[in-house]
Amino acid sequence: MSIAENPLTGRMKNSMANFTMYTYKGMNIVRSKAFTIKDPKTQKQLNMRARMSLIAEMYHKFSPVISMGFPEREERQSPQNMFVSANFKTAFVMADDVQELSYPQMMLAKGSLPRVTITEATTDAGGITLNYDAHALTPDLNADDEIIACALLKTDELLKTRQFIGYEPNGTIQLKYPALQAEEVVCCYVFVRSRDGEKASDSVWVEVKG
Numbered sequence: 477m478s479i480a481e482n483p484l485t486g487r488m489k490n491s492m493a494n495f496t497m498y499t500y501k502g503m504n505i506v507r508s509k510a511f512t513i514k515d516p517k518t519q520k521q522l523n524m525r526a527r528m529s530l531i532a533e534m535y536h537k538f539s540p541v542i543s544m545g546f547p548e549r550e551e552r553q554s555p556q557n558m559f560v561s562a563n564f565k566t567a568f569v570m571a572d573d574v575q576e577l578s579y580p581q582m583m584l585a586k587g588s589l590p591r592v593t594i595t596e597a598t599t600d601a602g603g604i605t606l607n608y609d610a611h612a613l614t615p616d617l618n619a620d621d622e623i624i625a626c627a628l629l630k631t632d633e634l635l636k637t638r639q640f641i642g643y644e645p646n647g648t649i650q651l652k653y654p655a656l657q658a659e660e661v662v663c664c665y666v667f668v669r670s671r672d673g674e675k676a677s678d679s680v681w682v683e684v685k686g
Contacts, residue, residue, distance in 0.1 A: 545585025
C-alpha cells in the first residue's frame with residue numbers, strides 16, 4: 477500500500493505493486509521495479525560466472541602472496557582488483573566445454589622488474605628447493621631486494637617464503653615441508669620484489685619435479 481496526501485502534488489511514501497514512492501527535497505519520486513528478472517544464463521554468461529568463481533577461489537587461497545605481488549598500481553586499485561584484471565581473460569582454458577583454470581597461465585604478481593629464471597625445482601627431504609639465476613636479475617635488482625616463492629598443496633596448504641636475492645650468481649630458495657612429494661604440489665610460483673616494496677616482477681609458474 478502507498479500513501480499520498482494528494483495524488484498530484486502531496487507527500488508520497490511506501491510501495492504499491494512494483495512502484496516505490498517517496499518524497500525527496502520537496503519532490504515526489506516514483507521508482508518502478510521489474511516484475512521478473514531476466515536471467516537467460518547464456519553460455520557466455522555461464523563462462524563469465526565460472527571464471528569469476530574460480531578467480532575468487534584462487535584469490536582466497538593466495539591472498540597473502542597476492543597482497544605483495546601487485547605494488548605497481550593506481551591508488552584506487554587494490555591487489556585483488558589487479559589480480560582479477562591480470563587473469564580474467566588469459567588464465568583459462570576450455571576442457572569439454574567447461575572453463576578450467578590454467579595454473580601455468582595464472583599470475584600472482586605483475587610488474588616492471590625482470591622475471592626470475594628458475595634453473596631447477598625439486599622436492600626433497602626438506603620441501604621444495606628452487607634454484608634461480610641471480611646474475612640475470614642485475615643490474616635491475618640488488619642483493620638486498622627479495623625473491624618470493626609459494627606453492628599450493630593438494631591439502632590446500634599454502635607454502636610461502638621470502639629472502640634476499642643475495643650476492644651469489646646462482647641462488648637457492650626453499651619452501652620447507654618435510655618429506656614432501658612432487659605429486660602433492662598443485663602449483664608453484666616465484667617472483668621478485670624491490671626492497672622498498674614499490675616494484676615487482678611478473679610471477680613465474682614453476683614445474684616441480686621429484
